[in-house]
Amino acid sequence: MTVCYDLHSHSTASDGTLEPEELVRHACACGVQVLALTDHDEIAGLAQAEAAAAQLQLGFVPGIELSVTWGHKTIHIVGLYVDSDSTPLQAGIERLRVFREWRGEEIARRLEERGISGALEGARRHAAGQILSRTHFARFLVDNGNGKDVRHVFRHFLVQGKPGYVPGQWASLEEAVGWIRAAGGLAVIAHPARYKLSATRRRLLYGEFRDLGGHALEVVSGSHGRDDIRQQGQHARQFGLSASAGSDYHGPGQAYLEPGRLASVPEGCTPIWLTDAWAQAAALCNADADGASAAGESGLVPCPG
Numbered sequence: 001m002t003v004c005y006d007l008h009s010h011s012t013a014s015d016g017t018l019e020p021e022e023l024v025r026h027a028c029a030c031g032v033q034v035l036a037l038t039d040h041d042e043i044a045g046l047a048q049a050e051a052a053a054a055q056l057q058l059g060f061v062p063g064i065e066l067s068v069t070w071g072h073k074t075i076h077i078v079g080l081y082v083d084s085d086s087t088p089l090q091a092g093i094e095r096l097r098v099f100r101e102w103r104g105e106e107i108a109r110r111l112e113e114r115g116i117s118g119a120l121e122g123a124r125r126h127a128a129g130q131i132l133s134r135t136h137f138a139r140f141l142v143d144n145g146n147g148k149d150v151r152h153v154f155r156h157f158l159v160q161g162k163p164g165y166v167p168g169q170w171a172s173l174e175e176a177v178g179w180i181r182a183a184g185g186l187a188v189i190a191h192p193a194r195y196k197l198s199a200t201r202r203r204l205l206y207g208e209f210r211d212l213g214g215h216a217l218e219v220v221s222g223s224h225g226r227d228d229i230r231q232q233g234q235h236a237r238q239f240g241l242s243a244s245a246g247s248d249y250h251g252p253g254q255a256y257l258e259p260g261r262l263a264s265v266p267e268g269c270t271p272i273w274l275t276d277a278w279a280q281a282a283a284l285c286n287a288d289a290d291g292a293s294a295a296g297e298s299g300l301v302p303c304p305g
Contacts, residue, residue: 005273006259007036007061008078008190008218008246012128013045014065015135017251019128020045024052024060027249030260034059034273036080036246038190041067041096042131043084062285064089065190066179067096067170071201074168076190078218078246079180080272081281086183092171097130099169104132106166107158111137114163116146134158135250150254173205177212184284186277187214188244191221192235193228206239216272220245220263222256233266242277243269 010016011023018026020037027035035058037049046062053060061080068075082089108120122140123132138150138158147153157164171179180187189209197205206217219232220243236243243265247257265271272278 003033003059003273004031004260005034005245005271006032006247006249006262007034007063007080007188007244007272008038008065008221009035009249009259010039010065010251011037011045011049013037014039014042014129014131015127015133015250017254020049021052023249023251024049024056024058027259028053028056028058030258032058032260034061035259036061036063036078038063038065038078038080038246039129040065040076040131040133041093041100042129043082043089043093044129046084061282063185064093064180066092066176067168068173068176069168069170070173070205071197073195073197074170075173075195075205077173077176077180077214078188078190078244079183079185080188080244081278081285082180082183082185083285084183086179088182089179092175092179096170100132103166103168104137107134107137107164110166111157111164116141116144118144119164134164135254137164173208174212177209177214181213184281186216186272186281187212188216188218188272189214190218190246191223191248192217192219192232193221193224202235206235206241210239210241214241215275215277216242216244218246219243219269220265222247222249222262226263229263229266233269236269242272242275244272 011020050060064079066077068077111119123136126136126139138153141153177187217236245262247259249255249259
């Protein structure tokens with residue numbers, strides 16, 4: 001049987017709009033059979049999502065999406081099968097959380113200078129968890145009448161050169177990959193086609209990532225078109241990386257693509273879930289579960305769709 005994987009999604013623990021349990025139920029209804037919850041710089045929703053997945057007999061992968069500063073750009077690194085009790089990972093998350101709080105205050109201050117008041121309080125009303133993100137500010141700005149939707153206000157207020165933009169001071173690539181590996185996980189470059197990099201800088205990023213112990217590119221992403229998938233598949237093969245797939249789902253009306261609607265991994269690429277590293281990480285993650293099978297192996301029961 002062909003198993004439907006979605007290895008990139010978000011809940012209200014970061015900037016998604018569905019509670020972890022709701023996200024799991026929705027993914028299951030969409031036909032996903034193995035789901036990773038990968039909230040931004042946060043692991044608070046993993047226990048709830050895992051419990052809901054167990055009830056539905058849905059394969060679950062505990063994950064995270066870490067924010068990285070590389071070459072003066074923000075890059076996102078997904079960690080799959082991470083141990084949420086890992087001390088290095090928890091310490092890294094706390095450092096990023098502190099920066100997010102400062103950045104939120106600075107975004108609000110800059111918006112105030114442009115005549116938009118109450119942004120910090122408004123953004124926090126949209127944040128159900130501990131993470132304060134630009135998306136929460138974007139939702140406030142939509143509610144405040146500053147734009148028609150989240151994408152519109154991002155373009156006009158929250159990206160480089162716009163009034164609410166604050167440069168990121170995130171983890172280094174080495175730190176992020178190191179935290180994921182210390183937590184027993186597999187590191188994946190999220191939605192790589194979205195980064196505006198020259199061919200030379202892209203080769204530098206992928207080569208450095210591989211040499212640090214990174215495992216895969218998210219070749220198939222909700223924000224990737226057909227040409228993006230083909231090109232990222234070529235890059236994965238060129239750099240000896242496996243291929244991951246994830247919708248980057250943030251909730252109804254906030255998504256590039258619904259869960260379970262991803263394209264297939266291109267021919268010639270090795271899906272991450274067919275690698276020895278995946279089997280080892282899954283076995284380590286499930287070591288304490290009585291009789292549990294690693295996600296994607298025999299015993300996985302499809303959700304009703």
